[in-house]
Amino acid sequence: MQQSTVEEAAAESVTLKITAGGTPQPGKFFSDIGYFDISGTVSSGKAGERVEIYWYRVASKEWRRSLVLTTTDGGAFSGRQLVGHWELGLRFRATLGGNPAASEVVSSNEVKVDVRISYVRLNPIANVDALKSRRVTGYVYPARPGVSIHIDLKGADGYRLLMRATTDAAGTFSATFTQGTGELRSYRLRSGYVATNRGGDVVSPSRSFRRVAALNAxxxxxxxxxxxxxxxxxxxxxxxxxxxxxxxxxxxxxxxxxxxxxxxxxxxxxxxxxxxxxxxxxxxxxxxxxxxxxxxxxxxxxxxxxxxxxxxxxxxxxxxxxxxxxxxxxxxxxxxxxxxxxxxxxxxxxxxxxxxxxxxxxxxxxxxxxxxxxxxxxxxxxxxxxxxxxxxxxxxxxxxx
Structure with a gap:
């Protein structure tokens, strides 16, 4: 009777499936956008079984647990995990408890997903007549509407908020630069937005331009x-x-x-x-x-x-x-x-x-x-x-x- 129980436990298995959720491009993963839609089954079909989700950290060469789920009737489990960092070939496994690196642990199939980096960019900014305004434009990738953009001005003490904009359906944004009208000097701007999945800022490379002396007769x-x-x-x-x-x-x-x-x-x-x-x-x-x-x-x-x-x-x-x-x-x-x-x-x-x-x-x-x-x-x-x-x-x- 004891040997039969061991054989049944050894035969138990777990499957894993991961799809992209809350993303502007169906089926694609982007850093700091949406979530990993995690699902699978445990062969026992029992409710209440503990399932652990692990991802492989390449930098430290180790599996790290990111989520703990519980099966429902039929042995199904599901959950969501916010997408944070980006990595091509990100690897996931589900286990019935324990690190998948351990030989005795019941582990699922390995699921690989490509997480592309999301970013914001400012377009090149042409020099401007010192008495005129300059339209500043940029875009986010992947393109999506409603992203609140902050545009920052570089000063002696670092960057400070200068103006705000919001992306349109094509993921583009624009704002009007009026700072320093009449001055003859250089300016350095950058754009950014708050990455809601992790609370930090995604910022663009900076762009420089000058207010110049133009007769404009x-x-x-x-x-x-x-x-x-x-x-x-x-x-x-x-x-x-x-x-x-x-x-x-x-x-x-x-x-x-x-x-x-x-x-x-x-x-x-x-x-x-x-x-x-x-x-x-x-x-x-x-x-x-x-x-x-x-x-x-x-x-x-x-x-x-x-x-x-x-x-x-x-x-x-x-x-x-x-x-x-x-x-x-x-x-x-x-x-x-x-x-x-x-x-x-x-x-x-x-x-x-x-x-x-x-x-x-x-x-x-x-x-x-x-x-x-x-x-x-x-x-x-x-x-x-x-x-x-x-x-x-x-x-x-x-x-x-």
């Missing part, structure tokens, strides 16, 4: 409103012969990018754009570039405000008998404080620019003969007022062809 036809304070009936030229150039410039006070407005004769827009493009490329700073309307068209006032401007129908400051070339849209004044003007009576304008009458040493924002802006505009037939003698008009450029 846009030429439009000047409207009556844009010259409301600088044009009146009887002026040599009106809005129909003028163009408004909206462009970026490098700020004198903060070394950041700003957007300004310059109104000029329509036939000279290419020349003016070339000049300011050269200035920007070599970081020549501009203090302000406002429409003279802001100052009521009053040139002494805008000179004291250190404003760079073009068209303004007016008399020459300090000489009420002469019509200014600005009235024709062929002249530009740049950084009026750092580049003062001496009128026919020997008076310097503006009064807050008199410390710059002495042109040596060269100081920030000053124009000299070999300044990139001076050189380019002179190449395009603009005369620079710093060469006038005996008068001086260091701020002034005038088309002279």
């Amino acid at each position: 846009v030429v439009t036809r000047t409207t009556a409103a844009e010259v409301a304070k600088t044009y009146r009936s009887g002026c040599p030229v009106g809005p129909s012969k003028l163009s408004t150039i909206t462009m970026n410039y490098y700020g004198m006070s903060d070394q950041r990018m700003h957007r300004g407005v310059l109104i000029i004769r329509s036939s000279l827009t290419d020349e003016v754009i070339r000049g300011f493009a050269q200035a920007l490329a070599h970081r020549y700073p501009v203090r302000k570039m406002n429409n003279p309307n802001v100052y009521g068209g009053n040139d002494p006032v805008q000179m004291e405000a250190n404003n760079t401007s073009g068209f303004n129908c007016r008399k020459v400051v300090g000489n009420p008998y002469a019509q200014s070339p600005h009235s024709y849209g062929i002249a530009i004044d740049v950084n009026t404080v750092q580049n003062p003007y001496r009128d026919v009576n020997g008076r310097w304008w503006p009064k807050n620019g008199r410390s710059y009458v002495d042109r040596s040493p060269r100081r920030y924002g000053m124009l000299v003969y070999d300044s990139y802006l001076t050189r380019q505009l002179r190449k395009d037939d603009f005369f620079w007022g710093g060469l006038w003698s005996p008068g001086r008009d260091y701020q002034h450029f005038q088309y002279d062809r």
